[in-house]
Amino acid sequence: MTMAILSVRALKRARTRHPIAVFVIRRLLALVALALGISLVSFVLTHLVPGNPAVANLGQQASNDPAAVHAFEARYGLDKPLPEQYVIYVGHLLHGDLGVSEQTQRPVLTDMVSYAPPTAELALTAMFIAVVVGVGLGLSAALRHNGWLDRTVRIFTLVGVSIPIFWFALLALYIFYLRFGILPGVGRLAPTVQPPPTVTGFATIDSLLAGQWSTFVDAVSHLILPAVVLAAPVTSLITRFARAAVLEVLGNDYVNAARAKGLPTHTVLLRHVLRAALSSIITVAGLALANVLTGTVLVERIFSWPGIGQYAYNSAINLDLPSIMGATLFVAIVYTLTNLVVDVLYTVIDPRVRLA
Amino acid sequence: MRIRNVGVLAGLLSFVSIVAACGSTGSSAGSGSSGSTLVVDSKFSFTSKDADPARGGVDFTAVPLFHAMYDTLLTFANNDYTKPVASLASSFTPSADDKTFTFKLRKDVTFSNGDPMTSADVVFSFLRLQNVKDTPSYLMAGVTSVTAPDTSTVVIKTASPDPALPFVLTNPAMAVTNAKQLQAHGGTDAQDGSKTDSATSWLGTASVGTGPYVLKSYSASAQVVLTANPHYWGPNKPHYKTVVYSAVDPDTQALNIRRGTNAVALDIPTTQASGMKSLHGLSVQLFSSPISLFLFMNSNPAISSTAANPDIQNAVRYGLDYTGLISLAGPGSARAAGIVPPGFLGALPQSDAIKTDLAKAKQYVQHSGIQNPTLQLHYQTGTSAIVQTLASRIQSGLAQVGITVTLTPQSAIVGLQDYRAGKDAMGLFNWAPDYPDPNDYLAFIPGGTVGLRAGWPASANPGLAAQAAAAASTTVDRDRGAKYVALQHELNLASPIYPLVFPGESIVSTSNLSGVQFSSVWYLDFSQIKNK
Amino acid sequence: MTALLEVRRLGVTARPDTAPVTIVEDVSFTMERGEVLGLAGESGSGKTMTALALMGILPAQSRATGEVRFADEDVLKLRGRALRQIQGRRIAMVFQDPSSALHPMLTIGRQMTEHMRHHLGIDRRDSEQRALDLLDQVRIPDPKAALKAFPHQFSGGMRQRIQIAIALACEPDVLIADEPTTALDVTIQAGVLRLLDGLRRDRGLAVLLITHDLAVLSALADRVVVMYAGRIVESCAVKELATGNRHPYTRALLSSLPRPDARGPALVPIGGTPPSPAARPPGCAFNPRCDFAVDACASAVPPLVEIGQGHHSACPLDPFADGGPR
Numbered sequence A: 001m002t003m004a005i006l007s008v009r010a011l012k013r014a015r016t017r018h019p020i021a022v023f024v025i026r027r028l029l030a031l032v033a034l035a036l037g038i039s040l041v042s043f044v045l046t047h048l049v050p051g052n053p054a055v056a057n058l059g060q061q062a063s064n065d066p067a068a069v070h071a072f073e074a075r076y077g078l079d080k081p082l083p084e085q086y087v088i089y090v091g092h093l094l095h096g097d098l099g100v101s102e103q104t105q106r107p108v109l110t111d112m113v114s115y116a117p118p119t120a121e122l123a124l125t126a127m128f129i130a131v132v133v134g135v136g137l138g139l140s141a142a143l144r145h146n147g148w149l150d151r152t153v154r155i156f157t158l159v160g161v162s163i164p165i166f167w168f169a170l171l172a173l174y175i176f177y178l179r180f181g182i183l184p185g186v187g188r189l190a191p192t193v194q195p196p197p198t199v200t201g202f203a204t205i206d207s208l209l210a211g212q213w214s215t216f217v218d219a220v221s222h223l224i225l226p227a228v229v230l231a232a233p234v235t236s237l238i239t240r241f242a243r244a245a246v247l248e249v250l251g252n253d254y255v256n257a258a259r260a261k262g263l264p265t266h267t268v269l270l271r272h273v274l275r276a277a278l279s280s281i282i283t284v285a286g287l288a289l290a291n292v293l294t295g296t297v298l299v300e301r302i303f304s305w306p307g308i309g310q311y312a313y314n315s316a317i318n319l320d321l322p323s324i325m326g327a328t329l330f331v332a333i334v335y336t337l338t339n340l341v342v343d344v345l346y347t348v349i350d351p352r353v354r355l356a
Numbered sequence B: 001m002r003i004r005n006v007g008v009l010a011g012l013l014s015f016v017s018i019v020a021a022c023g024s025t026g027s028s029a030g031s032g033s034s035g036s037t038l039v040v041d042s043k044f045s046f047t048s049k050d051a052d053p054a055r056g057g058v059d060f061t062a063v064p065l066f067h068a069m070y071d072t073l074l075t076f077a078n079n080d081y082t083k084p085v086a087s088l089a090s091s092f093t094p095s096a097d098d099k100t101f102t103f104k105l106r107k108d109v110t111f112s113n114g115d116p117m118t119s120a121d122v123v124f125s126f127l128r129l130q131n132v133k134d135t136p137s138y139l140m141a142g143v144t145s146v147t148a149p150d151t152s153t154v155v156i157k158t159a160s161p162d163p164a165l166p167f168v169l170t171n172p173a174m175a176v177t178n179a180k181q182l183q184a185h186g187g188t189d190a191q192d193g194s195k196t197d198s199a200t201s202w203l204g205t206a207s208v209g210t211g212p213y214v215l216k217s218y219s220a221s222a223q224v225v226l227t228a229n230p231h232y233w234g235p236n237k238p239h240y241k242t243v244v245y246s247a248v249d250p251d252t253q254a255l256n257i258r259r260g261t262n263a264v265a266l267d268i269p270t271t272q273a274s275g276m277k278s279l280h281g282l283s284v285q286l287f288s289s290p291i292s293l294f295l296f297m298n299s300n301p302a303i304s305s306t307a308a309n310p311d312i313q314n315a316v317r318y319g320l321d322y323t324g325l326i327s328l329a330g331p332g333s334a335r336a337a338g339i340v341p342p343g344f345l346g347a348l349p350q351s352d353a354i355k356t357d358l359a360k361a362k363q364y365v366q367h368s369g370i371q372n373p374t375l376q377l378h379y380q381t382g383t384s385a386i387v388q389t390l391a392s393r394i395q396s397g398l399a400q401v402g403i404t405v406t407l408t409p410q411s412a413i414v415g416l417q418d419y420r421a422g423k424d425a426m427g428l429f430n431w432a433p434d435y436p437d438p439n440d441y442l443a444f445i446p447g448g449t450v451g452l453r454a455g456w457p458a459s460a461n462p463g464l465a466a467q468a469a470a471a472a473s474t475t476v477d478r479d480r481g482a483k484y485v486a487l488q489h490e491l492n493l494a495s496p497i498y499p500l501v502f503p504g505e506s507i508v509s510t511s512n513l514s515g516v517q518f519s520s521v522w523y524l525d526f527s528q529i530k531n532k
Numbered sequence C: 001m002t003a004l005l006e007v008r009r010l011g012v013t014a015r016p017d018t019a020p021v022t023i024v025e026d027v028s029f030t031m032e033r034g035e036v037l038g039l040a041g042e043s044g045s046g047k048t049m050t051a052l053a054l055m056g057i058l059p060a061q062s063r064a065t066g067e068v069r070f071a072d073e074d075v076l077k078l079r080g081r082a083l084r085q086i087q088g089r090r091i092a093m094v095f096q097d098p099s100s101a102l103h104p105m106l107t108i109g110r111q112m113t114e115h116m117r118h119h120l121g122i123d124r125r126d127s128e129q130r131a132l133d134l135l136d137q138v139r140i141p142d143p144k145a146a147l148k149a150f151p152h153q154f155s156g157g158m159r160q161r162i163q164i165a166i167a168l169a170c171e172p173d174v175l176i177a178d179e180p181t182t183a184l185d186v187t188i189q190a191g192v193l194r195l196l197d198g199l200r201r202d203r204g205l206a207v208l209l210i211t212h213d214l215a216v217l218s219a220l221a222d223r224v225v226v227m228y229a230g231r232i233v234e235s236c237a238v239k240e241l242a243t244g245n246r247h248p249y250t251r252a253l254l255s256s257l258p259r260p261d262a263r264g265p266a267l268v269p270i271g272g273t274p275p276s277p278a279a280r281p282p283g284c285a286f287n288p289r290c291d292f293a294v295d296a297c298a299s300a301v302p303p304l305v306e307i308g309q310g311h312h313s314a315c316p317l318d319p320f321a322d323g324g325p326r
C-alpha cells in the first residue's frame, strides 16, 4: 500500500521534474505493445499470402517430394496450426529470438545485425545530404521568394520528386562512373579491397578505426552515388517544406524584430528564422526518413548494397517468413523510434508544445 | 538585403560540400581488377543455403561457385554433355542391369585443407545429401545404398535400372565434401539429417571441397570471394589468386563491364549484349539457355473443357507463330524442336520442329465444334521479361485462328503454386534441367511431373507412357538417344505441352580473357579463364 | 540646428522589377531630439512601411527611395555592419502585433540580451542585470522568472511592454513605436506613456509614435503627420489638430476615432474603403471618398503646401474656412 503510494508519488515527482524522460519511457513501453501488434499483423499477412514457402524454397523437383516438403515444414514449424505458430513465434520474440532465416540459415537477429549497418550508413548519409541541401536550398529560395533561384529550385524540386529513382540511379552511374569515371560503380568497396574488421558495421567508420586510409576513401567514394540517388527525391521534399516553412516564418514580425535589433545576418537566419522553421523541418525529415528507408530497397539492389532493403527483397521473393517478419519488425521499430525522436525534438525546440 | 545573399551562400555551400566530397575521392574508378583477380558480375542472390551443396546447389546462378569449389565423381569434357567422363573417380563400371555402379577413386586428390580424399568422404557427402531432405535431395531419389568396400572404391546401388545416374553425378550438388571437417561443424549423414544437420551456416564461411578455388568470404547479396586452392590436385592450377563473384543488377553489369578489366558479366540482356559487340575491348557470346520455355494446355476437363479438347489442343499446336516467338525472344534464342535442349543426348534437330499451319489450325477449331473458344493463359511475372512478351504474342497469334486467349499474369510465388497443383488451364512456364540427361525430361511424358501439371496422367496415353518407360530403362547410350528422338517426335504430335524456345543468354567479357565459355551444366568454369 | 532624423521624399515600391506598386510616396518629415512625432492614418496607409524603411528592414522584394538622414548618414544607403550599428543601437522599433513580434521559441532573457551583448559588448551577467532593470521599468512582475520564460506565457499587454523594454535596451536615440499602446489597458498605458515621456525628457529620446489613438497622440506628441494611401495629407502641431485641421481626410479620421472625453458628436465612420496601393485613384487619392471633392481633385496630385506656421496640408480647397460643416 505505502509502496504503491510512494511509487505514485515518485512518478508524479518524476513527471514534473523530468517530463521528457517520463514521456520517453511511456512511449518505449508502448513500443513493446506496438511491436507485438505489428508482429501479429505481419504474421497474419505473410501467412495469408497465397504462396507456399516450401514451394518457393524447394526447387521444381523437391517441392513434389512429400518427404522434402515435410522436412522443410518441420524445420520451420510450418506444420503446426497457425495460432500455435504465432504463440511460439511471440514466445521466442520475447526472448529476442526472431527465428532462423530460411535463406541464410542464420538467426534472423544475426542477419539484422549484419544487414542493418550498411543500410544505416547509406540512409544516414542520404538523410544528411538531403537535410543540408534541402534546408540550404529551401532557405535560399524563400529568402529570394519569386527570384530566379526560387524559380529554379521550384523546377528542380518538381523534377526531383517525379524522376523515377531507378532511372536516376542509372543516369548517375552512366555519367559519373562509365562516362567520366570520377566515382566507382556499384558495391560497398572495390572488389579487390579487403573490408576492414567489423566494429560498427559502417565501412567508413570501421576503416578509419582500423587506420586504413585508402579503404576509407574507397568506402566514401562508393557511398556517394547511392546516397545522392537515395537523397534526391527527399531533398526535393525537404526543400519544398523548408521553403514553405521559412516563407511562413519570414511573414512574422519577430524576424523583422531580430533584424531591427541589428543582429548579424547569420544570427538572424540561424537563431531566429531556422529555429522557428525547425519543427516543420523536423516533421518533414521524419517523413523523409521513411521515404529513404523505402527507397533503399531499390537503390540497394541497383548498387549491390548489402543492406536490409536487399535482405527484405530477397526474403520476400523466397517467401522466407522469419526474415520477412524480422525485416518488417525492424522497419516498424525504426519508424516508431523516428516518430518518438521527432516528438521529443518538438518539445525541445518549441516550448509551446506540451507532452501528452 | 544582406539576408538574401547569405541565404544563397548557404545553398551554394551545401552544393560545394558535396562536389568537394566527389572531387576529393577522385579517380578510384573501375572494378579495380588486377592481373591476379577475376571479377564476375552475376545477378545472383547468394545465401549460405546456396553455399551448402546438399541444400542449395541447384540455383543456376550459384552453380559456377560450386563448380569452382567442389568436384564431382564424374564430369563432362569439351562441352560434350552426352558422355560423362572421369573426374574424382578415375573409372566407373555400371553393372549389366544398370543398378549397381562401382567407382574407383583417384588416390592423389586432396581437399583444400590438405586432407586426402577417400571413399568415406564420398559416402558421407551422398548420404548427407539424401538425408537432409532439402532442395537437391531428389537427386538421390532412386539410390538404395552408397558403400565403400575400401578407401578408394565407392559402390552405389539403385532400386531400378538407372542409366542416367552417371549424368546425375555431374550435378554440382553431388559434390564430394570433406567429411571430417563437416562433422566437426555439425554436419551429419545420419537418417535424421533433416532435423540434426547444422553445418549449413558454417558452409557460408568456408568451403570443404577439392575444387580449384576455396571460399574466402561470403557476403550475402553482395559478393562471394574465392581464392586459389593451394592443394588443388588437378593438372591446371588456378590462374587467378582471387575470383570475385559479385551480385550486380543486370542493368549495371553493362556499365561495369565497359569500365572493367578481367571482368565477366553474365546477365546482360541479349539485345543489349549484341549491341555491345561493336565495342572495343569486349567479347560477346550469345547462346541459348538450356532452360526451356513451354506452353501447355490442361487435359483435365474439370479444369477447362476447352483446353482439354483434343481439337483445340491441335489447333494451338499448329496455330502458334513459332517463328515470331523466336524473334521476340531476342538474339541467341533457339527454337525448341523438342523438349530436350540442344547438346543433350537425344536432342531433336531444328528441322524436326512442328511448323505453323494456320489452315490446319482453323480446321481443328471448326472441327472441335466449340464456338468462340476462350482460354486463360497463366504465367509468372517477374521471372523473365520475355515471358510477358511471349504471352502477348501467343495471344495475338492464336487470335488469328479464332481462339481467344486472356492473359493472367501472376506473381512468381502464387503462380508457381497453382501451376504445380495442376490448376492452370493454359500455362507458360519453364524447365531447368537438373542434370544433362534426357531422363530429366521424363517429366514431360503423360504421368510425369509436368505432364500431371498439364492434367495429363499416364492413363491418358498409355502407349506414350510405355514408350517413355522403355527409353528410360535403355542402357546403351546410342539406343537411348534414338529412343528419346522417337519419343519426342510422338510427344510433339500428341502432347498438350508445346516446347517453344530456349531463350537467349549472353556472356560478355573483356577481350583480354580466354576460356570464357558457357556450359549448360556449370554455366561458367572459372578455372578455364585466363589472361591472354 | 540640424534635425536628429530627417526623412526626405521617402518612397517605398514593392516588387520594383516585376510588378511595381507604390506603397509610400514622397514622405518627408523631421524629428528633433526629445520630440514625439505622431503618425496617424487608416489601416493600410503605409505607416508601418514607412517605419520599416526608416529601420532599413523593408521586406524582400521592395525598395526604398529618397533619403533618411540620421547622424550624417543616409540610412537607406547603408549596408551591412554600418547599417547594423544603427539598427537596434541608435534607432529601435516596437512592432505593432504583440502576438508575433517576439520569437516564440526563445526565452525573454535571450531576446532581451542578445542585441545588448552584440552592440554594447557587455557580458551575460551585466546584460541580464540590465534586462531585469528594464523589465522592472516596464512593470513586468517577477522579472527574474520572466527572463527564463517564453513569450506564450505572457499576456498581449505584457508582451508589448517586453518589446518596449527590448527596444530601449541599447538606449537608442530614436524609438519607432508602432501602435505601442493599443493592447494595453488604461493604467498600464498611462505607465508606458509616462515612461516614454520621461525618457524623452531625461535622455532626449525622439519617438515616432504610430497610433490611431487620439488621446495618446494629444497626451504625448508634439506634432502629428497624417497619412493617406502612402502620402502625407496633413501635418501640424498636435494642438492644432483638433481645431485647426485643414484636410477633409484629417477631419474624417478625427470624427471616426473614439474620443477620450466621449463628448462631442458620435463616431462617424469614413464612407467607402481606403484604396489598395495597386489601385490608387488618380489625383488626390482621397477624392472618391471626399464629401468636398471637385473635378480638379481627380486630375492632379495636390502638393503638400505650408498653410501656416509648421502646418502643411495637401488639400488646395479649404472647405472649413467659414467654420465649415463641423
Ligand SMILES: Nc1ncnc2c1ncn2[C@@H]1O[C@H](COP(=O)(O)OP(=O)(O)OP(=O)(O)O)[C@@H](O)[C@H]1O
Residues within 6 Å of the ligand: C014, C023, C041, C042, C043, C044, C045, C046, C047, C048, C049, C050, C059, C062, C096, C276, C277
Ligand atoms: N511585403 C509587401 N509587399 C507588397 N505590399 C505590401 C507589403 N507589406 C504591406 N504591403 C501593403 O502596403 C500597404 C501599407 O501597409 P502598412 O502595413 O504600412 O499599413 P499601416 O498603415 O501600417 O496599416 P495598419 O494600421 O493596418 O498597420 C498596404 O496596402 C499593404 O497591403
Ligand SMILES: [Mg+2]
Residues within 6 Å of the ligand: C047, C048, C049, C096, C178
Ligand atoms: Mg501598421
